[in-house]
Each structure stands twice: as structure tokens, then as C-alpha cells.
Amino acid sequence: MGEAEKRKRKRKVEAAVEEDDGERKSASDVGRLGAVGSSDGVFASCSFEDLGLHPTLCQHLKEKMGFEVPTLIQAQAIPIVVSGKDVLVNAATGTGKTIVYLAPIVHLLQMRNPRIQRADGTFALVLVPTRELCMQVYEILQRLLHRFHWIVPGYITGGENRSKEKARLRKGISILVATPGRLLDHLKNTSAFLHKNLHWIVFDEADRILELGFGKAIEEIIEFLRSDESGSDRKLRTGELPRQNLLLSATLNEKVNQLAKISLDDPIMIGLDDEKMTSKAPHGEAFSSHLADDYRLPERLSQRYVKVPCGSRLSVLLSILRIFYEKEASQKIVVFFSTCDAVDFHYALLNEFHWSAHSKHETIKKQPFLRCKTLCLHGNMEHDARRTAFQSFNAEKSALLLCTDVAARGLDFPKVRCIIQYDSPGEATEYVHRVGRTARLGEKGEALLFLQPSSVSLVEFPLQKVIDGLSASSLDTHPWIMALQKAVENFISGGPELRNLAKSAFCSWVRAYTAHKGELKRIFMVRKLHLGHVARSFGLKEQPSLLGRSFHLQVKKRKWDLKRQGSSKPRRLTKKRT
């Protein structure tokens, strides 16, 4: 492309972004563009061609992937990523950040002459925090590469068969999506893994990668690849640009600042608003981290909370779910819990519990409490079960997903109508990511929070209206709630398996509650917790012992799981698994 053509396109992109805002903004002054909003707040009024992407790729994005025009963040970031600069992107959930890095990488790789080959090894590395996100990014990449068959996509992730991964690496993977632990393992132990041509390292959901305790692995990976880079005479031989690193997240924190410091070279910030940009960041830091907790939420997300006495939580959750699905049979809802045990218990209960408050007819009584497909997803599940749950929730038109925060990050489930946070998130960032599974890409969505974090201003959910004639203060004594609670308790006491699941869930819930950090300790006061009521919220008539068997069994099970996975990461034993 000639210089004149490039200048023309740049002007068009600037104009498109200005038009959206009505103010004078320069596309090169990208730090300011974070505040830009279009009429729909999501899409830019320019085309992918205007961003300088190859026509075949643009056509493919449009015709095969259905992406007519770029989103705002794509319009802002893609030209800069194509230019080869290190970039830090901070944009709300569901705004299309994956294409921000994948499209430029594909564009630049497909232009190489002579064509790249499998034998050249890996050119781009995308690091993500979880297996599900790894699969999701890999699948998008596969679709994106349809017209560029000589560029080979691949993934490596914990829980997969190492030797198969080795074989795939030996054959050559041009763009590799990976979780950090397994990547480090292959970097150290797979001699056939060729990475001397590595040109891009992308950290997607950077803050989560660090929160999951991968900080050390990331440092080692960067160090490993850096020595690789300086040890080779690649730049001298090919006259190529230096390696480019990209960091993306919907939320920023101090750890991301640290990662930016060690991995990015004079980065361009995209999506950070004026205050974060201009407020003085300490020397060497990418952004002013005291402003990082100024979160952005999807524009069309409606947020509400419901205050529920502890002992009635379970019945209220069940009632709300039932009412939602009765009102609209075809919809997707996600419920977040704080522990894997709580997910297992509620999943078993919802699959087995049958009840009808009004009808005396046996046939109606025998109907399941919820008439929708229920799925669960958490970090203690087998790899295949996780994959199946993730894929089927993706594919279903109507389903309920019960999960821990393992599903909070980056997962792009289409058409989720409502997010229920039955257990409060441990941190405000987690709130942002959980609710970000709905209201994606300018669609409408609802979020309902049980137990409210004080930092977010919300509108109370009208429970009175939803549950007929119910006064919030008398929830515990409302006939529907009392009858449902009694039915659940009887049902659970009748089956040892469900009872044991309820007991384990109770114990791990209390442990998770006591583990709230810092500021949140003042909100979630352990002293004020009524353990008898907590037990009721797991359908137990009596409070189980908190110590003893179930806890030890759980620790044993985790050790056993890790052994079986052949993991060499002892830190997992001491950390909460989500």
C-alpha cells in the first residue's frame, strides 16, 4: 500500500472515530480514544479495509464471520497493532478484544513473502488464563484462518495429553494459544518446539493470568523467550522489526502494571480514559494504578440486587429461576457460586428435585422443578466434562449454567440474558467480569446480585412483584418460601448423596466466606454469620460440623487430582480452586 493510500485511510479512521464523539480526536493520540462513544456505543463507522487489513481478510471477516464493521476498540487498536508497537488495551467486556490482536497477526503473517511454513515454527503466542478461554480463542483463530491454510493454528493447555501436544509442536504451529503453566513446561522440555521466529506475545485477560498465580511462570516465559531473542541473530538476518508484545484486559490492577513494565516496551495505551492517562503514573509504570479500579461496564447492562435473609437464600434462588424460566422458556442464565462444592450441590439438587406448590396432581408434582437444561462448570471437574459443559452451553438456546469464577473471564457465550451472582464476588474486578458474560457487543443484559458489595451503586430487584404479594421483610415466613424450603429440606434429608454434597458445600462456603479479603471483611462479617441459617441455605435441617472428614477428603481429592494430571505445581494445593 502506498503512503498516500495509508494517509487517506488513517484520515478516514480518525474521521469515523471523531464522528462518533463529535469532538476533535486524533487517531494517533490513542490514549484519548477510550472515551469515544458512537450512537450505539459499540461499532465504529469505518470499515475493516479502512484499518489497513488485507482485502481477503476483510472479506472473510464480513462474509464468513458476519463482522460487518469493526467495533470501536478494534477501530482504535488494529492500526496501531499493525504498525508494530507494543500496546496495552483496556476496554469493557464483550467489545471484541480478541479480534484486536488476532486480525493484525493474521494480516501480517499472510503477507510474508515467501509464505511461512510449518517448519518455521511459532510466530505468535497468545497466553490466556483458562482452558476454556484457550479453546475459545483457538476456535476463533481457526475460523479466521480459513482462507490462509498455510498459517497453522494450535493450542496447548493443562489437562491435555502432553505427548500429543509435543507431536503437534514438532509438526509446527504458526499461532499458538496456551495457558502459561503448560507452555512453560513445553518451553523447558520439548526440544522440537521451535520458537526462534517468535514475533508476537499476547497476554489476554492479563490480570487474571496473574491472579491465578501464574506470575512466576510468566516471568520465566518472558525471560526464556528474551534470551532466545537476544541469542539469535534473527534481526540482523532478516531486518525484521523487534518482537511485539500486546496486553489486553477489561480490568487493570497493580499486577498488570508490573507485567506491563517487564513485557512492554514504550507501550501505547488504548482505551484508558483521560484521567488514567494524565494522572501521574510512578516512573516506569504504564498507567496510574490507583485509578485502575475505575471500572467500565457494558452500556446496556441493567444491574440490580436482592436482599435475602440467609436462611431463605436457596428458596429464593430456586423461585427466581423458576419464575424467569416460566416467563420465558427459551433463555440462558448463568449463576455464579463461590466454590466448586456449592456448584456440585446445586447442580445435583436442580437435576433431582421435583416440586409443585399448587397442584395436587401427581403428574405435575413429578415434573422437574426447572424445565430447562442445567449445566455446571468449575475447576475441579474433569477436563472432558468441562469442555462438554462449555460447548453445550454455547450451543443451547435455552439453558442454565451453574459455575464458579472459572467461567467469569473472557468466555463468550452467545445470548446470555441474565447473570445471577448468588455468592458475592471476592473482588470488584470479578464482579465486572462475571456480569460481562451478558450485555455483550451492545446487546441488553441483566445482572442480579445476592448480597451487595458496597462499592457498586445498584437498583434493588423488585422481589415483592416477582413473588406474589411478598414483603421483603417477611421473606422467611412467606408461605411459598416456607413450603419450598421445607420440601427442599425433606428432599435432601431423604438421600445420603445429596446430603453429603450439601454438607461439603456448606463447609467450603463458610471457608470461602471467611476468606474475603481487605475491605470486604467489613461487609462480609464472619462474626455475624448465623451458621444455622447458612445450613438452611444448603437445604440442611441442622448445621454440620465444620471440621473433620469433608475438609480432609477435599484436600486429599485435590492432591489426587493433581497427581493424576501430572501437574508439577504444588502451589495449587494451597489455593482456592474455582
Ligand SMILES: Nc1ncnc2c1ncn2[C@@H]1O[C@H](COP(=O)(O)OP(=O)(O)OP(=O)(O)O)[C@@H](O)[C@H]1O
Ligand atoms: N466487529 C465485530 N462485529 C460483530 N461481532 C463482533 C465483532 N468483533 C467481535 N465480535 C463478536 O463479539 C463478541 C465479543 O468478542 P470478544 O469475546 O472478543 O470480546 P472481549 O472484549 O474479549 O470480551 P471479554 O472482555 O469478556 O473477554 C464475540 O461473539 C465476537 O465474535
